[in-house]
Amino acid sequence: MPETNSKIATFLLSLCTVLFLLLLIAVSACVYLYNKDHYDLYSMSQEESHKLYAKFEHLFQSNYRPAWFYPDMGFTLKPHAEFEVWGAACKTNDLGYRTYDTKKEKGTLRVLFVGDSWTYGMGVRFEESFPVQFEKYANEHSGYNKKIQSWTLGLPAYNTVNQIASLSAYIDLIQPDAVVFCPTINDADDTVGITERGIFYKKRAPAGMVYPGFMYDSFQSYARWNAVFDLLKDTEQDLKQKGIPTFFFYVAGWNSEVVHYFVSNHALHSPYVVTPHALLEPKYLEEKWKHGTPAAYGYFARMIYRMLQPSFSWNEDVPLSDDVELAPVFYETPKGNWEELAKKIINSDSVRGFSEEFVPGSRSAVHQMISVGDPEKGRIGQYASFVLIKKKGGTSLSIDIERNDTCVSLSDPELDIIVHSAHDRALEHVVLDHSQRVQLMLPDDIEDGTSFEVEMTQKSICFDELSLPHGVAITKIGQF
Numbered sequence: 001m002p003e004t005n006s007k008i009a010t011f012l013l014s015l016c017t018v019l020f021l022l023l024l025i026a027v028s029a030c031v032y033l034y035n036k037d038h039y040d041l042y043s044m045s046q047e048e049s050h051k052l053y054a055k056f057e058h059l060f061q062s063n064y065r066p067a068w069f070y071p072d073m074g075f076t077l078k079p080h081a082e083f084e085v086w087g088a089a090c091k092t093n094d095l096g097y098r099t100y101d102t103k104k105e106k107g108t109l110r111v112l113f114v115g116d117s118w119t120y121g122m123g124v125r126f127e128e129s130f131p132v133q134f135e136k137y138a139n140e141h142s143g144y145n146k147k148i149q150s151w152t153l154g155l156p157a158y159n160t161v162n163q164i165a166s167l168s169a170y171i172d173l174i175q176p177d178a179v180v181f182c183p184t185i186n187d188a189d190d191t192v193g194i195t196e197r198g199i200f201y202k203k204r205a206p207a208g209m210v211y212p213g214f215m216y217d218s219f220q221s222y223a224r225w226n227a228v229f230d231l232l233k234d235t236e237q238d239l240k241q242k243g244i245p246t247f248f249f250y251v252a253g254w255n256s257e258v259v260h261y262f263v264s265n266h267a268l269h270s271p272y273v274v275t276p277h278a279l280l281e282p283k284y285l286e287e288k289w290k291h292g293t294p295a296a297y298g299y300f301a302r303m304i305y306r307m308l309q310p311s312f313s314w315n316e317d318v319p320l321s322d323d324v325e326l327a328p329v330f331y332e333t334p335k336g337n338w339e340e341l342a343k344k345i346i347n348s349d350s351v352r353g354f355s356e357e358f359v360p361g362s363r364s365a366v367h368q369m370i371s372v373g374d375p376e377k378g379r380i381g382q383y384a385s386f387v388l389i390k391k392k393g394g395t396s397l398s399i400d401i402e403r404n405d406t407c408v409s410l411s412d413p414e415l416d417i418i419v420h421s422a423h424d425r426a427l428e429h430v431v432l433d434h435s436q437r438v439q440l441m442l443p444d445d446i447e448d449g450t451s452f453e454v455e456m457t458q459k460s461i462c463f464d465e466l467s468l469p470h471g472v473a474i475t476k477i478g479q480f
Helices: 001-037 046-055 129-143 160-174 221-239 256-265 295-310 340-351
Strands: 064-066 075-077 084-085 090-091 110-115 146-155 179-180 248-249 272-274 383-389 398-403 414-420 425-431 436-441 451-458 472-479
Touching: 046 248, 084 179, 110 129, 110 160, 129 146, 129 256, 146 160, 160 221, 221 256, 221 451, 248 295, 248 451, 256 272, 256 340, 272 295, 295 472, 340 383, 398 414, 398 451, 414 436, 451 472
Parallel strands: 110 146, 110 179, 179 248, 248 272
Antiparallel strands: 064 075, 084 090, 383 451, 398 436, 398 472, 414 425, 414 451
16 A cells, blocks of 8 residues: 555656646747747837837838837838828838938938928928928038938928927937927927828817917916927937037927027027018918928028038028028027017917807807817817907806707716816816706916916717717807
8 A cells, every 4th residue: 555655656746747847848938939029119229119110011001100119209101102192292211201211321411300291391392392402402502521411300290299209219210410300380289190090080089189370378388388398408408418419490380589488498509590471471382281382491491501501611601682581590599578578479369369258150269179079069079178368357157068969878978177277277077967057267367368278078978970079069158
């Protein structure tokens, strides 16, 4: 009996040893296979991540590519492709931008332009865009001992976050010798989304902010633009540490006083130019896309040349042969009470663009409703924001909300309504079991005659056959 027990014990020990070895082999195999196809995106170089992105490129059939590995970038175009888009032919490079390939030839001074649709050249050919016109002019007139190349890192719908993310992702591949940022007045818009099939969905998304084409003076608007300039300041410092000179060309919709205010308030130190309004008049705008014409971009190129000329000891620019007055280059912010002047201009634009009440279908409704929805009928999506001008002596809001009973839902729609100010906020939670009027006290520190935003967040939404939200409509917002 003891001998039998000994044999059984020996057998079980051998069996356990074999099972342990098999388990060890299985674990080792799993670790190998995991590491073989596992990618640590945070430790990758830009070149490695770019190669990995190209590995999955075949999954997309559209000309637009969601930026999987750089979400803040938003999207790029299909690399190494030729197609017609935004009113003109487009030939993309290895990164999916309408510009040269990333490989940099020896003896080249590469000037990188970072921007949006204006920098891209929406509605004009590549060679008619202002970065390329600058390149041509600089090579012909600078007397420089290197070839000057303009490299465009910008796409229509890019905001500041997308632009900076693109720069951060690709700067080591592009190897710029100078960077020119080209901000426009709509660079605080939300990021455009791209579906896996390559379809834009910003205007069909449950939430998304598309601001009017002017700056206004609400607390949230100033907060957004301060965040934009903080990001530009941080990037300017990063580039300075890399030894790359930085420049700013404020392209469309800016007033000099407003630029001076934000530049001085955020301690930006790079040279800058503000495009004059005369070059944004209708004769200098492309008819369909309302962007610059080739003639306008020719003047842009000359202003950029004058801004960069001292840094690279190029030949001075020759006088223009016509009566167009180009904007001056600011190497430091001129002295002046820019905060007061800027806020007067921004308030004037606010009063001209908005109203003291919101009425669907009114002349100002399309500007006042700055989120996805239907300003003609007041229908809202998951998130909505309305901009109003504070009525003199007004202390409260009256909000008429209409519930669409044809919208099938398991529960009554719920809305959170918020009005923010610099030091306070007003909040109301509404359960819509029927159409009703809601009253809300305004924060005391909102000044009469200035703009403020009424934000609404809806917990559940439904859409019509056109993918527009239709469960809840705001039929009027008034003040008393």
